[in-house]
Amino acid sequence: QSALTQPPSASGSPGQSVTISCTGTSSDVGGYYYVSWYQQHPGKAPKVIIYEVTKRPSGVPDRFSGSKSGNTASLTVSGLQAEDEGDYYCSSYAGDNRRVFGGGTKLTVV
Amino acid sequence: EVQLVESGGGLVQPGRSLRLSCAASGFSFEDYAMHWVRRAPGNGLEWVSGISWNSNNIGYADSVKGRFTTSRDNAERSLFLQMNSLRPEDTAFYYCIASRWLQSSPLAYWGQGTLVTVSS
Numbered sequence: 160q161s162a163l164t165q166p167p168s169a170s171g172s173p174g175q176s177v178t179i180s181c182t183g184t185s186s187d188v189g190g191y192y193y194v195s196w197y198q199q200h201p202g203k204a205p206k207v208i209i210y211e212v213t214k215r216p217s218g219v220p221d222r223f224s225g226s227k228s229g230n231t232a233s234l235t236v237s238g239l240q241a242e243d244e245g246d247y248y249c250s251s252y253a254g255d256n257r258r259v260f261g262g263g264t265k266l267t268v269v
Numbered sequence: 270e271v272q273l274v275e276s277g278g279g280l281v282q283p284g285r286s287l288r289l290s291c292a293a294s295g296f297s298f299e300d301y302a303m304h305w306v307r308r309a310p311g312n313g314l315e316w317v318s319g320i321s322w323n324s325n326n327i328g329y330a331d332s333v334k335g336r337f338t339t340s341r342d343n344a345e346r347s348l349f350l351q352m353n354s355l356r357p358e359d360t361a362f363y364y365c366i367a368s369r370w371l372q373s374s375p376l377a378y379w380g381q382g383t384l385v386t387v388s389s
Contacts, residue, residue, distance in 0.1 A: 191373075195376070197314075204380070204381065205314070205379060207375040207376060207377060211373070216375070248313060250314075250376070252372050255328055256319060256321075256326045256327060256328025257328040258304070258316040258319065258328075259316060260306075260314045260315060
């Protein structure tokens, strides 16, 4: 049970789009449609922004979108805003009643 | 308002035990799966354990399997994590989290965490 692989950092200018990848295996990301993404700001608890690969909870802007191809899931943030800066984590069901997180990606809006 | 309040953290020597608790309020605790997630200083999130609403299904990360035990008391609206044979690498903030289902639902409600420090 290894952590999912995310790039440690990503950046973009206001208004641009940025995509964060999350690579696992056929035992987690590739095997289930239970991939979720979390946004965390300093000093705050993580907040779910995408679940079941593509679904957005109510209140999450449609600038956030998710997708999956094979063993890699992706989070795309369109029309970047300053408030999007923070840490982003992917998570997947990994079978046997277990979940696994990615290492996290620090998103900077430059 | 949903509240998850962890307690029981502290400084403990390697090899010793510690029991964390989480008190839940503001939602139907008995209908939700519960999880423990930890974050070591300077590191990312690590899922530790999860338990279904009726305790019939429990999962553990490989890093804690055989040492940690998760349980719950729906009547008391409480979640527990018994941590045995603690190691320095178990040092982290431990978060109590609720999700609608054990395997599939997003981790919806998070506590503020309790710090566990394993050191001699």
